[in-house]
Amino acid sequence: MPLLPACRPKGEAPVARIAGEPVTRAEFEAYLESFPDKGGASGLHPDPVSRAVRADRLAEYIERRLFLREAGKQGIRISDEELAARIGALFPSGPSGPSGANGSSGGQSELEAALAARGMPLEEWKRRVREDLLIERLIARAGEGGADVTEEQSRTYFSARPDLFRRPEQFTVRQIVVADQPLADQLVRRVKEGASFEILAREHSIGPEAAAGGLMGTFSRGDLPPAFEEAIGSLKPRQTSGVVKTEFGYHVFKLDGRVPGGMPRFGDVRQKARDLAAGEKREAVFQKWKKNLLESAHVEILDPSLRP
Template sequence: MIGCRKMAIALVVLCLISGCSDTGDMSLGNQVVIRVDDRELTLAQFNEYFEATAMSCDDEQTQDRVTMRETRLRFLLQLVEEMIIVRRADDLHLDISPKELDIAMRDIQKNHSEPSFNYLFLKRAISFEAWKERLKTRLLVEKVIRKELLKEVSPTPPEIRDYYAKHWEEWNQGEEIRARHILLPSKEKAKHILRRLESGDDFAALARDHSVAPEAQEGGDMGYVVRGQLPESLEKPLFDLELGDVTPVIKTPYGFHILQAVEKREAGKPKIEECIEKIRDGIQKERLEATYGSWLAGLRSRYRIEINEGVI
């Protein structure tokens, strides 16, 4: 759904791993801020969730009292929407299993070393349990939307073909090269690896064993690269290569690089098969934006909702 998994993980990373604000008078923490039927959110929970989802720590530190109040009110409305949708999850008997939550957490954590991941929580004074609960809620909201709205917003094959006919130029990026990459910390080691490549050693195996680049464990596979994506010092030698050839050792501020051209795609009209996912995502996003409001309004009318914004 709308590249739903990717989108959701991308949103969670942005929203959850930062946050700074004053949690206020905790003696008021038991006051109910939001009630949706029998579900309640206390002020203490609101403050903790606000910490875990603050969009920019630096911005919030410089906000005046009025601006902070507006930020907290916007967050309050977001939580109201979430609680309404979570209430709908009760009706649909939907939940997030421990396995689903674990997979989502590992998807986020794999982009950070364990020390740096843990440091984020220490630096922002975020409760790991609060962060995990926010993640679970976001996943559940996504699951409900997928269940309720997917059929309404999913395009048919004829609609996909029509959209492709009108928009294919959006994905015509010119010549592309699928490249492999080895990054090494020293010139001497890079020259040694280059000699092994010239002697016929396998590029992917050498990348896995010696490269310090992020894609090392994928055999140095960078996927398809278009012009303008890499620094000029790497782009020109790469695009000048014949298939299967490798560049000389190239020095940059990051270290010493060796690139290999694996496949080439000439500029021209992309095949519809290469664009289907992007087309489907685009149509679904447009339709979801058009239908979400009325769907949520329908849910609002089903449940008893109480909001106590005065205490935040």
């Protein structure tokens, strides 16, 4: 049985060092306890999968400590109001302040019950939420240098990544669904004879869109079940399909129209291209900054079982 942090012998060897500062096993195990899977099996002989998971968790923990230390160096602060706003967004019915959302202790909230089941005090959870906010602000600041993107860079990005901008073909479709095939066959004949598909849908369809004249909506390839798309695929606008049997009943489809796919003009997606290019540029700037931070910290993994 693994020792609890409070029961571990004093002076035990650290699992890692960050710029000469030790990361104790107790600290690392406490971090693992915040995850539902506890980071995998503990003990002297963890299985290979668990060892890999624990190694990843240690890398995350070291990165988190470095980020928090850097946030402190840069003077980044999170106010109590900002913390309360984040907690309120995460759990509208949960406590947002030291004594709850309304400043009174009240009964145990759903949040507190969930934390209790994991053995995490509410104040400890709030501390971690504050740390998350600090790290978010630090990361945003670190990537600020990538926010500026020129028109030329946006155009280059648009040309280089057509997969992100190409529009798929879209089609608008209606359906009538009934419980038996004879009625479905009869409705197909009536539509071919000139009856209104929309009126027949309102009168006979058992589908949820019956009141809207059978209008299902506008879809792209792959949005609907294969049997539906096979029946719709060869239709021209305003044409009606034959009967398609599914577990829900007998369907008849009408194609209202198609919008061909293809590449839009740059001018139509200028802002999207700029936003995507800026996002990738910010990420590249941040990754370079993080690499420098990790290298300058002189991180040492001392426990061989926790090395990547």
